[in-house]
Amino acid sequence: MRYYKIFAIFPIIVLIFSKFAISGDFVKLTENDKVTLPEDMYFKDNFSSQWWYFTGHLKSDSGESFGYELTFFVINVSKKRYKSKFGLNRIYISHFAITDIDGKKYYFEDDTSRGAYGEAFASDKMLNVKVFDDELSGDLNKIYLKANAKNFKIDFVLKPDKKPLLNGKDGYSNKIFGCPECASLYFSITRLDTKGTILIDDKKYSVTGKSWFDREINSDYETTKLKGWDWFSIMLDDKREILIYRIRNKNEAIDKSSYVAIVEKNGEKRELNFDDIKLTPLKYYVSKKTKSKYPIKWEMVIENKKLIVETLVKDQEFLAQNSTFNHYYEGDCKVYGDMSGLAYMELTGY
Numbered sequence: 001m002r003y004y005k006i007f008a009i010f011p012i013i014v015l016i017f018s019k020f021a022i023s024g025d026f027v028k029l030t031e032n033d034k035v036t037l038p039e040d041m042y043f044k045d046n047f048s049s050q051w052w053y054f055t056g057h058l059k060s061d062s063g064e065s066f067g068y069e070l071t072f073f074v075i076n077v078s079k080k081r082y083k084s085k086f087g088l089n090r091i092y093i094s095h096f097a098i099t100d101i102d103g104k105k106y107y108f109e110d111d112t113s114r115g116a117y118g119e120a121f122a123s124d125k126m127l128n129v130k131v132f133d134d135e136l137s138g139d140l141n142k143i144y145l146k147a148n149a150k151n152f153k154i155d156f157v158l159k160p161d162k163k164p165l166l167n168g169k170d171g172y173s174n175k176i177f178g179c180p181e182c183a184s185l186y187f188s189i190t191r192l193d194t195k196g197t198i199l200i201d202d203k204k205y206s207v208t209g210k211s212w213f214d215r216e217i218n219s220d221y222e223t224t225k226l227k228g229w230d231w232f233s234i235m236l237d238d239k240r241e242i243l244i245y246r247i248r249n250k251n252e253a254i255d256k257s258s259y260v261a262i263v264e265k266n267g268e269k270r271e272l273n274f275d276d277i278k279l280t281p282l283k284y285y286v287s288k289k290t291k292s293k294y295p296i297k298w299e300m301v302i303e304n305k306k307l308i309v310e311t312l313v314k315d316q317e318f319l320a321q322n323s324t325f326n327h328y329y330e331g332d333c334k335v336y337g338d339m340s341g342l343a344y345m346e347l348t349g350y
Contacts, residue, residue: 025220026046026047026048026076026220027046027047027048027219027220028181028219028220028221029172029180029181029183029184029185029219030180030181031169031172031174031180032172033172033183033185034166034169034170034171034172034185035164035166035170035171035172035185035186035187037140037164037187038127038139038140040171040185040187040215040217041127041139041140041215042122042123042124042125042126042127043074043122043123043124043129044124044217045076045090045124046076047076047217047218047219047220048075048076048218048219048220048221049073049074049075049076049218050073050074050215050216050217050218051071051072051073051074051214051215051216052071052072052129052136052213052214052215053069053071053072053213053214053215053216054068054069054070054071054145054158054211054212054213054214055067055068055069055211055212055233055330055332055344056068056156056192056194056209056210056211056212057209057210057211057235057332057342058194058198058207058208058209059207059208059209060198060205060206060207061205061206061207062205064100064101064102064205065101065102065312066098066099066100066101066198066205066207067098067099067101067312067331067332067344068097068098068099068154068198069095069096069097069318069330069344070094070095070096070097070134070136070145070147070154071094071095071096072092072093072094072122072129072131072134072136073091073092073093073094073095073323073324074090074091074092074093074122074129075090075091075093076089076090077089077090077091088114090114090115091112091113091114092112092113092114092115092120092121092122092129092130092131093110093111093112093113093131093323093324094110094111094131094132094134094147094323095108095110095318095320095323096108096109096110096111096134096147096149096154097109097316097318097330098152098154098198098200099312099313099316099331099332100200100313101312101313101332104313104314105313106313106315106316106317107149107151107152107200108318108319109149109150109152109322110318110320110321110322110323110324111131111132111134111322111323112131112322112323113131113132119131119132120132126139127139127143132148133146133147133148133153134146134147134148135147138158140160140164141159141160142157142158142159143157143158143159143160143192143213144156144157144158145157145158145196151200151201152198152199152200152201153198153199154196154197154198154199155196155197156194156195156196156197156211157194157195157196158192158193158194158211158213159192159193160189160191160192160193161191161192161193161210162189162190162191162241162263162267163189163267164187164188164189165187165188165189165190165243165261165263165267165269166186166187166269167186167187167188167243167259167261168183168186168259171185171186171187172185173185173186173216173259174257175223175226175247175255175257176221176223176225176226176247176255176257177255177256177257178256179221181219181220181221182219182221182222182223182257183219183221184216184217184218184219185216185217186214186215186216186217187214187215188212188213188214188215188233188243189212189213190212190233190235190241190243190263191210191211191212191235191239191241191263192210192211192212192213193208193210194207194208194209194210194211195207195208210235210342212233212235212241212344214233224250225249225250226247226248226249226250226255226349227248227249227250227252227349228248228347228348228349228350229245229246229247229248229346229347229348229349230244230245230246230248230279230295230345230346230347231244231245231246231345231346231347232244232245232298232309232343232344232345232346233343233344234309234335234341234342234343235335235341235342235343236335236339236340236341237339237340237341238265238339238341239265240262240263240264240265241262241263242260242261242262242263242302243259243260243261243263244259244260244277244279244300245258245259246258246274246279248349254274256274258274259271259274260272260274260277260302262302272302272303276303277300277301277302278299278300278301279298279299279300280298280299280300281295281297281298282295282297282298282299282308283295283296283297283310284296285311285314285315285329287315287317287327288315289317289319289327290317290319290327292317292327292329292350293350294317294329294347294350295347296310296311296314296329296331296345297309297310297311298310298345305337305338305339306337306338307335307336307337307338307339307340308335308336308337309333309334309335309343309345310333310334310336311331311332311333311345312331312332312333312334313331313332316329316330316331316332317329317330318330326348328346328347328348329345329346329347329348329350330344330345330346331344331345331346331347332344333345
């Protein structure tokens, strides 16, 4: 990880906030578009933005518990061919966090690069993404993750337990009801065997556990109608998974594009009508850093089964001060009630 001086990141700040980061020359999806694998694992230069997103639950050989997040973003800015390597075609971003569950500590760091000197890149021929010391490589059968922050790092190998889950219709995932182009190509691998090492403050842990992988490729569309979303990746002890995202509009109404799917033990997807589930916040955490009020404990009723999803550490707020300049909650959670397991929740727009 690297820390930038203000003159280095100023052009990126200007581009993002002036909305020049998306030029309007990129793909607008239709309902006929679908995910194609393995090609959609790789970088796509004709879409406005995209990310590779990993979260997981790990235990050390000596019994300590950890959660982690590692996300790689690429924001395409322009298709112009520049003679200079300083011409800005895209911005590379990484978000990296570890939750020390037993120590009740949350570590996070973010990075940004234009990739002018090869310190950041993304390949359109294979799974290979890099932002400084954060790296993603491999294929659909085996994925390698490395990340190195100021006082914490990871080095993991991930092997899928299940086939990719194509969210929505064949991977076409609508995000604003009634707007076909307001969508992404979206697939997940909901359970991956994970093995490797975590280093925190010079103490090294050998760890094993399970990870969740989301890959999303965004259409070129305006998002001013949205306020935020509540996203849950639930890994049940019975070897099933539940994906939920609840999209909130500006007036706090729940958008009809909100989504829920159950992944059965054999990897088959079963979508539910979002109106048939119930999500109720039970407890909140108010951030001392941003004053945001996050719902960190939820009651969920799914197919007449009641479960509680509750954060394992209260403060798991990510402040993206070196990259996207926003804040969000990325929390490792426990699941109990009629069903048990582990989960991650992502809360934005609070």
